[in-house]
Amino acid sequence: LIFYTLNIFRNLGSEFASQVDENLASLLLGSIRLVMAIVAAMLSQKCNRKTLLYTSTIGMSLFAFISAFKMMSIDGSGHALFLKNASNQSEIISLIENSSSSSSSFGNYFLLICILSYILFASLGLLIIPWTCIAELFPIQYKAKYGGLTVAIAYILMSIVLRIFPFMLDSMTISIIFLIFGIASMACGIFIHFFLPETHRRTFGEIENFFLGKK
Numbered sequence: 001l002i003f004y005t006l007n008i009f010r011n012l013g014s015e016f017a018s019q020v021d022e023n024l025a026s027l028l029l030g031s032i033r034l035v036m037a038i039v040a041a042m043l044s045q046k047c048n049r050k051t052l053l054y055t056s057t058i059g060m061s062l063f064a065f066i067s068a069f070k071m072m073s074i075d076g077s078g079h080a081l082f083l084k085n086a087s088n089q090s091e092i093i094s095l096i097e098n099s100s101s102s103s104s105s106f107g108n109y110f111l112l113i114c115i116l117s118y119i120l121f122a123s124l125g126l127l128i129i130p131w132t133c134i135a136e137l138f139p140i141q142y143k144a145k146y147g148g149l150t151v152a153i154a155y156i157l158m159s160i161v162l163r164i165f166p167f168m169l170d171s172m173t174i175s176i177i178f179l180i181f182g183i184a185s186m187a188c189g190i191f192i193h194f195f196l197p198e199t200h201r202r203t204f205g206e207i208e209n210f211f212l213g214k215k
Contacts, residue, residue, distance in 0.1 A: 001119065001181075003162055005029055008128050012071065012111070020112050029119055036123035048200045050130050050192060056125025063118040064182030070111045071175035097185035118181070126188065130154075136199040139208055 001008065009022040043052060116145035134147050168177055 001115075001126035002029070002033070002110055004165060007166075008115075008174065011169065013106075020108055025112055025116075025118065028116055031124045032120050033127075036120055040124050040128045043124075044129065044132065044200075048198055049133065050196060050198050052125040053126060053129055053192050053196070054125075054189060056129075057185045057192065059121025059124070059187070060118055060126065060185035061182045063114045063121065064178050064185060066176045067111060067114040067118065068182060070114065071173070071178060073107075076203050126185075133196070133199060136202075136204075136207060137197075140204060145160075 005026045006022050009020065009025055040052065131151075134150050135143065138146050197207055199207055
């Protein structure tokens with residue numbers, strides 16, 4: 001969503017494109033990420049890691065589902081528009097103008113707010129806390145080796161997602177993709193509940209005891 005912001009907005013139909021400035025929307029998205037990163041850094045000093053992650057995943061799920069259902073009411077969110085060459089502006093404009101949408105101006109801005117809220121909650125926890133947990137979860141003797149390996153695997157998975165996203169958008173509607181976002185966020189919250197120990201203000205010994213099943 002962060003890397004393909006403009007492409008996603010261009011897939012939401014002609015009325016959305018005409019009423020919502022996509023560049024302004026991208027600027028708002030970047031600003032939200034910056035502000036929430038600072039807020040998350042402050043909150044992480046006072047709040048439990050799992051509390052921030054629960055808040056993040058619940059908020060992401062909620063606004064992903066709301067966005068998905070709102071997008072279902074939009075016609076003409078053409079799949080192939082995403083894969084068009086950005087240099088061919090006339091073709092892109094023609095595709096946008098030929099698509100139709102029955103949503104109101106209020107509905108378009110409501111959808112924009114939902115998408116930005118999704119990013120807001122992601123920036124509050126899920127985009128920040130996991131990188132902190134890498135340094136906290138591994139025992140000291142394995143921290144350097146497996147911490148680096150975990151980061152490498154994370155970037156490989158991120159690159160795979162970035163590669164397949166255009167093909168997903170070409171083969172399914174964007175509303176279905178946001179449903180997948182919502183389901184993935186819910187699954188992440190469930191995983192956090194059952195498998196992630198609380199690391200805030202815990203010693204490395206206390207964290208290790210969690211995995212050993214000790215009280």
